[in-house]
Amino acid sequence: MSSEMCMFRRLPMLSLRGPEAVEEVRRIAEPFFWEIVGVDDPDRLSRQVKRDQVRVALIDLRGAMQSAMSWLPAFCHQFPSLQLVAIIEKPQADNPAHASFLHAYFFDFCFAPIEPTRLTFSIGHAWTMARVADLHVASESACSLDGEAHEMVGRSEAMQAVRRQVRRYAGNHLPVLITGPTGTGKELAARSIHHQSDRTDKPFVAVNCGTLSPNLIQSELFGHEKGAFTGATKRRIGWVEQAQGGTLFLDEIGDLPLDVQVNLLRFLQQGEIQRVGGDATIAVDARIIAATHVDLNRAVLAGTFREDLLFRLDVLPLEMPPLAERGADVLELAEHYLARFCDELGVKRKRLTPATEAALRTYAWPGNIRELMNRLRRGIVLADGNMVSLPEIRPHHDDDSNFPTLARARELAERRVIAEAIARAGNNVTEAARLLDVSRCTLHRLIRKHDLSID
Numbered sequence: 001m002s003s004e005m006c007m008f009r010r011l012p013m014l015s016l017r018g019p020e021a022v023e024e025v026r027r028i029a030e031p032f033f034w035e036i037v038g039v040d041d042p043d044r045l046s047r048q049v050k051r052d053q054v055r056v057a058l059i060d061l062r063g064a065m066q067s068a069m070s071w072l073p074a075f076c077h078q079f080p081s082l083q084l085v086a087i088i089e090k091p092q093a094d095n096p097a098h099a100s101f102l103h104a105y106f107f108d109f110c111f112a113p114i115e116p117t118r119l120t121f122s123i124g125h126a127w128t129m130a131r132v133a134d135l136h137v138a139s140e141s142a143c144s145l146d147g148e149a150h151e152m153v154g155r156s157e158a159m160q161a162v163r164r165q166v167r168r169y170a171g172n173h174l175p176v177l178i179t180g181p182t183g184t185g186k187e188l189a190a191r192s193i194h195h196q197s198d199r200t201d202k203p204f205v206a207v208n209c210g211t212l213s214p215n216l217i218q219s220e221l222f223g224h225e226k227g228a229f230t231g232a233t234k235r236r237i238g239w240v241e242q243a244q245g246g247t248l249f250l251d252e253i254g255d256l257p258l259d260v261q262v263n264l265l266r267f268l269q270q271g272e273i274q275r276v277g278g279d280a281t282i283a284v285d286a287r288i289i290a291a292t293h294v295d296l297n298r299a300v301l302a303g304t305f306r307e308d309l310l311f312r313l314d315v316l317p318l319e320m321p322p323l324a325e326r327g328a329d330v331l332e333l334a335e336h337y338l339a340r341f342c343d344e345l346g347v348k349r350k351r352l353t354p355a356t357e358a359a360l361r362t363y364a365w366p367g368n369i370r371e372l373m374n375r376l377r378r379g380i381v382l383a384d385g386n387m388v389s390l391p392e393i394r395p396h397h398d399d400d401s402n403f404p405t406l407a408r409a410r411e412l413a414e415r416r417v418i419a420e421a422i423a424r425a426g427n428n429v430t431e432a433a434r435l436l437d438v439s440r441c442t443l444h445r446l447i448r449k450h451d452l453s454i455d
């Protein structure tokens with residue numbers, strides 16, 4: 001196994017239950033070449049994920065569901081390709097709020113007491129999904145300046161109204177405040193405004209205020225001079241200045257600490273900033289588009305958000321409708337992303353069965369379009385032939401009927417190892433057959449059986 005493979009198979013497990021819980025998982029997973037690294041708080045988990053470029057993490061939610069609901073959304077935003085598998089107690093999944101949290105943020109979950117086959121099966125699939133997500137993220141960032149990348153799919157009344165507002169707002173430079181639940185396309189709408197405006201040739205800088213470290217946030221946004229604080233070994237240009245001439249998108253604006261809100265307000269009023277540790281006043285022309293999924297009026301009442309800043313930001317409001325209120329858009333989006341993900345993966349285009357389409361129409365979509373995209377990626381990986389069917393997308397609460405039979409689990413494991421061998425062999429059939437210890441002829445048959453492709 002190469003060192004790169006070792007890194008990717010390192011599996012951090014966040015558990016507040018102490019070393020025995022980690023040891024139990026280690027006993028189950030290590031025979032399958034997973035290296036389990038126990039961590040006991042979200043910051044350590046973040047560091048581990050960053051440092052080792054891990055693809056899958058295990059979160060032990062037993063007795064920790066409530067706290068995870070507060071830190072995990074921002075964590076997931078930071079690591080879009082990371083796939084999470086949860087360990088939970090059965091009664092936790094019966095609580096509707098917990099169930100929708102699991103659906104929105106986790107690839108899969110296992111009930112305690114842990115059933116070894118189930119756990120290794122989930123981890124294996126989560127890993128395959130993370131590889132698919134990697135491809136998606138790479139292609140997204142590669143084409144972020146291409147018109148297609150900010151295309152908003154959907155012809156519902158609600159989306160036509162959004163498009164009209166986007167066009168109107170693109171015609172001026174006033175601040176925009178985009179509201180709406182998570183995953184509804186707030187950032188996409190901000191990008192569309194920028195790219196339809198006369199600032200399109202200038203930078204679009206997106207900052208997630210919820211993931212900035214509270215100690216560094218002033219310097220992240222406004223920059224700092226060399227020597228401004230311990231560790232400031234050179235000058236840093238902040239995000240606001242980097243958006244000079246273009247658009248600064250401030251996502252999760254409600255998470256900005258009050259002292260930073262004061263500086264942002266000053267920037268909005270005067271168009272000027274000061275770097276941390278600097279005396280000079282620097283004029284910056286950047287259009288502000290802010291987004292939030294929380295009610296900022298409530299935050300004002302609670303004293304966590306400045307009213308004067310809200311007035312300054314909420315000049316042009318744009319409300320993104322939840323996916324469940326967009327009627328047939330869900331099918332149009334599903335078709336759009338199904339085709340795109342299949343192309344990215346180099347597999348034959350797949351379609352949804354009629355029962356799956358019907359289920360997509362009635363599902364509540366708590367994680368909105370991001371959740372739809374994740375379910376489609378999973379569907380493509382798990383689908384046998386050209387059709388993606390309901391169990392593979394699972395837009396419903398998991399129950400035992402979705403538990404794979406042993407035959408299905410073997411088949412999926414076979415598919416995964418063949419795909420891995422092909423990738424490792426750089427698409428060379430002879431080499432992949434050698435790795436798998438089968439003949440070329442057998443490998444060709446298996447490739448056809450599993451609907452895989454060789455470039």
Ligand SMILES: Nc1ncnc2c1ncn2[C@@H]1O[C@H](COP(=O)(O)OP(=O)(O)OP(=O)(O)O)[C@@H](O)[C@H]1O
Binds near residue numbers: 152180183186369
């Ligand atoms: N109308 C749409 N057509 C096509 N793709 C969409 C649409 N809306 C959202 N998406 C895609 O869904 C994903 C989530 O969208 P986005 O990040 O803009 O949502 P968000 O509301 O900003 O989420 P969050 O609140 O979590 O920051 C992105 O990959 C985006 O490209």
